[in-house]
Amino acid sequence: MSAPQMLNVQINGEWKQFPKGTRVIEACAQAGSYIPRYCYHPKLTSPGNCRMCLIEMGMPKMGPDRKPELGPDGRPVINWIPRPQISCAQDVAEGMGIRTDSPMAQECRRGVMEFLLINHPLDCPICDQAGECKLQEFSVEYGNGGSRFLEHKVKKPKKVAVGPRVTLDAERCVLCSRCIRFMKEVPQDDVLGFVDRGSYSTIAAHPNRQLDSNYSLNTVDICPVGALTSTDFRFKMRVWFLKETKSFCTSCATGCNTVIGSRQEVVYRQTPRENNEVNSVWMCDYGRLNFHYLHSERRLSRPAVKGEAAAWPAAIAKAAAELRSVPANEVAIIASGSMTNEELWLTKKLASVLNITLHDIVPHIEKGDDLLLSADRNPNTAGAKLLGVSSSKLAEIAQGVESGRIRVLLVLGEDAAGISLAKLKSLVTVGLLPSAATEKASVFLPSAGFAEKRGSMINVKGRLQRLNQAIQPPGEARDDWEILRDLIQAVSGANGVYAIEEVFRQMAEATPALAGLSLSKIGDLGVQLKLE
Amino acid sequence: MPTPFKKTPHPKERRLVFQNVDREGWSEDIGCYMENGGYEELRKALTMERTAIVNEVKASGLRGRGGAGFPCGVKWGFIKLDEPKPVYLICNADESEPGTFKDRYILHQDPHQLLEGMIISSFALGVHLAYIYIRGEFPTGAKILETAIAEARAKNFLGKNILGSGFDLEIYVHRGAGAYICGEETGLIESLEGKRAYPRIKPPYFPAVLGLYQCPTIVNNVETLCNIKHIVRMGGAEYAKIGKPNNTGTRVLCVSGDVREPGYFELEVGAVTMGELIYDLCGGMKPGRKLKAVIPGGSSAKVLRAGEKYKIKTKQPDGSTGEKEIGIEDIVMDFDSLAAVGSMAGSGGVIVMDDSRDMLWTLNNINEFYAHESCGQCTPCREGSLWMKKITERMLLGGGVERDPAVLKNVADNIAGRTICAFGEACAWPTQSFVAKFKEEFDSRAGKPVPPPMPPEYLPEELIGKEEAHA
Numbered sequence A: 001m002s003a004p005q006m007l008n009v010q011i012n013g014e015w016k017q018f019p020k021g022t023r024v025i026e027a028c029a030q031a032g033s034y035i036p037r038y039c040y041h042p043k044l045t046s047p048g049n050c051r052m053c054l055i056e057m058g059m060p061k062m063g064p065d066r067k068p069e070l071g072p073d074g075r076p077v078i079n080w081i082p083r084p085q086i087s088c089a090q091d092v093a094e095g096m097g098i099r100t101d102s103p104m105a106q107e108c109r110r111g112v113m114e115f116l117l118i119n120h121p122l123d124c125p126i127c128d129q130a131g132e133c134k135l136q137e138f139s140v141e142y143g144n145g146g147s148r149f150l151e152h153k154v155k156k157p158k159k160v161a162v163g164p165r166v167t168l169d170a171e172r173c174v175l176c177s178r179c180i181r182f183m184k185e186v187p188q189d190d191v192l193g194f195v196d197r198g199s200y201s202t203i204a205a206h207p208n209r210q211l212d213s214n215y216s217l218n219t220v221d222i223c224p225v226g227a228l229t230s231t232d233f234r235f236k237m238r239v240w241f242l243k244e245t246k247s248f249c250t251s252c253a254t255g256c257n258t259v260i261g262s263r264q265e266v267v268y269r270q271t272p273r274e275n276n277e278v279n280s281v282w283m284c285d286y287g288r289l290n291f292h293y294l295h296s297e298r299r300l301s302r303p304a305v306k307g308e309a310a311a312w313p314a315a316i317a318k319a320a321a322e323l324r325s326v327p328a329n330e331v332a333i334i335a336s337g338s339m340t341n342e343e344l345w346l347t348k349k350l351a352s353v354l355n356i357t358l359h360d361i362v363p364h365i366e367k368g369d370d371l372l373l374s375a376d377r378n379p380n381t382a383g384a385k386l387l388g389v390s391s392s393k394l395a396e397i398a399q400g401v402e403s404g405r406i407r408v409l410l411v412l413g414e415d416a417a418g419i420s421l422a423k424l425k426s427l428v429t430v431g432l433l434p435s436a437a438t439e440k441a442s443v444f445l446p447s448a449g450f451a452e453k454r455g456s457m458i459n460v461k462g463r464l465q466r467l468n469q470a471i472q473p474p475g476e477a478r479d480d481w482e483i484l485r486d487l488i489q490a491v492s493g494a495n496g497v498y499a500i501e502e503v504f505r506q507m508a509e510a511t512p513a514l515a516g517l518s519l520s521k522i523g524d525l526g527v528q529l530k531l532e
Numbered sequence B: 001m002p003t004p005f006k007k008t009p010h011p012k013e014r015r016l017v018f019q020n021v022d023r024e025g026w027s028e029d030i031g032c033y034m035e036n037g038g039y040e041e042l043r044k045a046l047t048m049e050r051t052a053i054v055n056e057v058k059a060s061g062l063r064g065r066g067g068a069g070f071p072c073g074v075k076w077g078f079i080k081l082d083e084p085k086p087v088y089l090i091c092n093a094d095e096s097e098p099g100t101f102k103d104r105y106i107l108h109q110d111p112h113q114l115l116e117g118m119i120i121s122s123f124a125l126g127v128h129l130a131y132i133y134i135r136g137e138f139p140t141g142a143k144i145l146e147t148a149i150a151e152a153r154a155k156n157f158l159g160k161n162i163l164g165s166g167f168d169l170e171i172y173v174h175r176g177a178g179a180y181i182c183g184e185e186t187g188l189i190e191s192l193e194g195k196r197a198y199p200r201i202k203p204p205y206f207p208a209v210l211g212l213y214q215c216p217t218i219v220n221n222v223e224t225l226c227n228i229k230h231i232v233r234m235g236g237a238e239y240a241k242i243g244k245p246n247n248t249g250t251r252v253l254c255v256s257g258d259v260r261e262p263g264y265f266e267l268e269v270g271a272v273t274m275g276e277l278i279y280d281l282c283g284g285m286k287p288g289r290k291l292k293a294v295i296p297g298g299s300s301a302k303v304l305r306a307g308e309k310y311k312i313k314t315k316q317p318d319g320s321t322g323e324k325e326i327g328i329e330d331i332v333m334d335f336d337s338l339a340a341v342g343s344m345a346g347s348g349g350v351i352v353m354d355d356s357r358d359m360l361w362t363l364n365n366i367n368e369f370y371a372h373e374s375c376g377q378c379t380p381c382r383e384g385s386l387w388m389k390k391i392t393e394r395m396l397l398g399g400g401v402e403r404d405p406a407v408l409k410n411v412a413d414n415i416a417g418r419t420i421c422a423f424g425e426a427c428a429w430p431t432q433s434f435v436a437k438f439k440e441e442f443d444s445r446a447g448k449p450v451p452p453p454m455p456p457e458y459l460p461e462e463l464i465g466k467e468e469a470h471a
């Protein structure tokens, strides 16, 4: 690929170079002169409607020879356009001049800020957006201290369920149309629009429609103000209290990058994080909201032996004893495609220490879409395959369990996959929530959910990504890799490892596709692997 | 001999586009039109080279009659002869600017003149699909056009292989739903595409480049398109002799307000001064009344005040330019002169006000219109238009505070030049000009040093009612 053509652009008096095709608003940001904006969104079309990004612009003055006239500095003399121009819908051009802070540009911003605020309800004290609101932020920077508006404000609906997961406060809306454009351009479900005219304009779903797309909550993310709020998150927590942990979604094989917002060991929300190799800046509602089970009242957080609470050492010892109580060919492991690579690798190790050859993961195939949601709801099918835990033996295992040939079963992070467990001698399960398997378990070991631990997974496109720990597992529940390590230790007597980094190191040494990598090298945006 | 007109045109008029309007014995059917030489210019045009027609239009100096006064030939010149995409022609028949009522007479009484103009224009521009976007409040006009189109098709002036020339064209009538903004050409295009009439940003959406369905599109006013027929008949150079340089042709002025005989007058551009228009053509002011103000080009044009002196540039006999002071009566009614006095010829709607008029009331009336018609897309116009209206309304009701005139001006200044479409100027100019030119009238209604208490929005009982309705 040839290098893009570079264009000379003067920004606030300094000449800089930008590749052809750079939007003026982006060029200015790169040059350190951030231009405030409401309607512009880099992933959507530009309607130029908010007028917040007005700046002064000029083009080279042409001499009689139709060549740019040069000034004493040898640079083109700029002919400044007397009217302000928006910077969000035009690309830079050779010799273009831009002033982002001239009196004209400042006056324009002050004017637009005032217009946006005159009919705004100023609900900040009770508004979920407060703290991450562009109207608040830009008011501080570009607004006036007082108001000149003596009239009644326009009244609009304040609590509209525009969809099952999104609540609209129309008075807070700055009519930037980001939400409309998102729905039309990304999930291509043209469901939102404006009704009424002028200052009475209001966002609404089309008649007989709802904002019910599986991508609806992205409108909440891109809404620059508190007009669209997540019904789930609404009034739950002030955003400035949230601790932010970079992670990714484990609800399907895509692995959309996320930020987990938590406070005092409680997850309050998940929001998408930009990763152009994975999810752009979006994620689906299903994945986003699929964290409440972590805080379910039914969550199991104490080890149990035969249904009775037990201490960890006793429970591990009992589990190890069960796994060794019959010949290895009468033991099987059902693992999960939502386990991390580290956990899968330890699982494989446990199997080999015990000579267990019957092990597999449970596939979870549902309907996917063309955007992000993968039909494969296991986030780490690729990891299970790479590390040799998945096989095509699930049917054989099921049949063995049901016929009584397999007498001891270890189930990791899964339900019993519809298998009748009646003939088992003993069942060891590791998991979070009660299920058919945990109910029958001889030993139950409570483990950690995706937000409660670290580890890596490989998404459907072969990208290695990293989970970071946002909160502690509840009660006595423990990180899965530690449980597996303890089991290995208990069955083999060998000394285990003491850090997950060490698990990764061992795994990477033994796995060519991971050669040279470490947990810290994965970084926030993941690493593309070369898988066969 | 009976006069051939129901209302005799004034002797100063020169009727070209309105030649059949109000004519005795005239009917809008194709038979009548053809008996009077109709569609002869189409026959002529079909024998011409496409570029030759465009060149005649360029030579004619015809400027758009819709409001902006943009040279028609220049606009047409943006269309490439070998454009690979479809090219569309749209006739803007949305005529909604308050004070303007010329296009409706053409639509009602002389639809074939418009069709002929459009067919010629389409031929010249390589258009095979043209639209007439007619305002929703013209249901009769729409019916008349539909009939006229059917008549023209029956005679093969429309359809396939028009008059054996190999040229195909269909014209469709599209009715608006009653919004002023549909007259703005890019809003119109959005509306025609079936969307809300939200004007587009320019750049990049110049209609001649990315217009209807993102194809090159020419939007012209009804009167502009009718003129094309006459340009083809006379030739561009001959047409350019009508009127004045850079202000060629005739123009229909619509006079309304406090004159004795309001109405429409087709005049050579610049043939009369404001004074002649009011006192000669319109019979002067109503009895006992004096001229106070004129809005010369539709409600969005800046108001002109009687008694005010305007400095204009004049050509001296020796060729040098001098300066002259003139009064409102001496302003020549053409594009350049009205621009020189700080207003515009706009849509040709001349609104005359006498000394009984309250300028605050008048501005509030205009502000109400623009606050109601702002499409609401861009921030300054959406919020500013209603704000200005709320201020003038409060002042009218006796609640004016000292800073109101200054705030009004500043709000208008914060709109003009900062919006997506020219509606921003349309709604800001009245406020800017009224407040500046009738300062004493505004100041005298802005007496309160502190804001008066706001009237309650809801009575307590109503609030309780609302609560219950919500529960």
Ligand SMILES: Cc1cc2nc3c(=O)[nH]c(=O)nc-3n(C[C@H](O)[C@H](O)[C@H](O)COP(=O)(O)O)c2cc1C
Residues within 6 Å of the ligand: B063, B064, B065, B066, B067, B068, B069, B070, B072, B092, B093, B094, B095, B096, B097, B180, B181, B182, B183, B184, B185, B186, B219, B220, B221, B222, B224, B225, B421, B422, B423, B426
């Ligand atoms: C708010 C607004 C309303 C307009 N309304 C009309 C209209 O009703 N009729 C019209 O012909 N032009 C109207 N125009 C002007 C059109 O945008 C456009 O300039 C015109 O149709 C071009 O035709 P012309 O070149 O023949 O004048 C309006 C412009 C604006 C900004």
Ligand code: SF4
Residues within 6 Å of the ligand: A120, A121, A122, A123, A124, A125, A127, A128, A129, A130, A131, A133, A134, A135, A136, A172, A225, A226, A227
């Ligand atoms: S949207 Fe922003 S400015 Fe408005 S009430 Fe909410 S936090 Fe305050």
Ligand code: SF4
Residues within 6 Å of the ligand: A172, A173, A174, A175, A176, A177, A178, A179, A180, A203, A219, A222, A223, A224, A225, A227, A228
């Ligand atoms: S709801 Fe939010 S995103 Fe949608 S138009 Fe209003 S401010 Fe913009």
Ligand code: SF4
Residues within 6 Å of the ligand: B181, B198, B199, B373, B374, B375, B376, B377, B378, B379, B381, B382, B419, B420, B421, B422, B423, B424
């Ligand atoms: S200036 Fe007014 S009418 Fe034009 S796009 Fe903006 S809001 Fe709409």
Ligand code: FES
Residues within 6 Å of the ligand: A036, A037, A038, A039, A040, A047, A048, A049, A050, A051, A052, A053, A054, A086, A087, A088, A089
């Ligand atoms: S960001 Fe440019 S107009 Fe909104």
